Amino acid sequence: MYSARRNIPAVTLLFIMSSLSGTVAFPQAVKFIRRAADPLPLANMLVGRAPCRRDSGSAVTAPHAAIAASSDLGSPCNTPPVKVPSVNPCNASSPAQIGCHAPRDLVQEDLAAMGKPGQKILRARDRVLEILQTENACSAWFREKDANPADTFRTLSFAVDRKGEEFVLESRNPGDMNIFRSPYVAWVFQADGSYATITINLKGAFFSPMARVVEVQKEGGPWSLLGVRVLGVGPYAGDSMHAQILALLHEFGHLVDLLPTDEGDQDGKSVQNTSEVLRFCRTEVEYKARRGALSAAR
Ligand SMILES: [Zn+2]
Structure with missing residues (x-):
């Protein structure tokens, strides 16, 4: 029965690892869902964004800077990343626990x-x-x-x-x-x-x-x-x-x-x-x- 005893902790470890990666991955998943479900503000902002260049004094970047100014989005380089609240899906107070793999004791x-x-x-x-x-x-x-x-x-x-x-x-x-x-x-x-x-x-x-x-x-x-x-x-x-x-x-x-x-x-x-x-x-x-x-x- 040694094999049974050694296998089970390994499964437990995998379980914990998958729950950890699930916690890390979740904000990205939320971001993706929000982009799909609510494309207007977020998608527009992302589509219209120019490549980020730090040498804003050069001729190449000037047009992008102008576009950014006219669209009132600010420079893409200065645009803070969209912040999605970091929600722990496995928190007992969170109603959305579908797909949550947190090991319950x-x-x-x-x-x-x-x-x-x-x-x-x-x-x-x-x-x-x-x-x-x-x-x-x-x-x-x-x-x-x-x-x-x-x-x-x-x-x-x-x-x-x-x-x-x-x-x-x-x-x-x-x-x-x-x-x-x-x-x-x-x-x-x-x-x-x-x-x-x-x-x-x-x-x-x-x-x-x-x-x-x-x-x-x-x-x-x-x-x-x-x-x-x-x-x-x-x-x-x-x-x-x-x-x-x-x-x-x-x-x-x-x-x-x-x-x-x-x-x-x-x-x-x-x-x-x-x-x-x-x-x-x-x-x-x-x-x-x-x-x-x-x-x-x-
Ligand atoms: Zn004893």
Whole structure:
């Protein structure tokens, strides 16, 4: 599936390029349409225009200067170019969007419509995009597997698992060691690449700072509630911007096959993977999260 992953960012790039050239070309297109639709003032001016010569003192240019003066158009050399308002056809306020190829960020629109969970994902997604599209150790690490990590990340969709695990499971081992297993934070299909979906557990550490603890009975008896326990992603508290950015980067690491699979969190692989993300991305995670908190406070 490498080819699918590499092709799609290329298509995205072409799409962006065509939209850029469309923006540049548009004023000319407007000019052309106006000339065709309203030929009188503009066409007359252009047809009657003499070649522009700077040496107006010469005999050759004198007649042209006279014509220009009599037609009240002024010297063609001094005639300012016809100015057509530079309209961005892809501006949301512009009614004329036919033929507009500006890429709409549909993921952003979906998230904005998803209420509070969507807003949290959107904020973290913005920070991750900022990290991935600038030069830093974190983006360089992702580029080991994907030449345009920001482009790939932008294609990802998000789903909120509202019925996901919600308890911290505590199991007591013979060696008197208690093992806690937190509700999962998010999951993806390994190496799923562009246009994959990141599913985030509403009761996991992305959205929740704590969860109730239940004791798992080996004999399969009823669960007993043992209080609450704080949740987190790596060193960061659950429901914090740090945790959210780190969680998305971790899942993205799986999607581009930079991190090995850690399904079921056997042998603490998920924790190891999170440490690996932090090794390259900690500076950016903490810088972006701080910036996000500052802008949210304004
Ligand atoms: Zn993982």
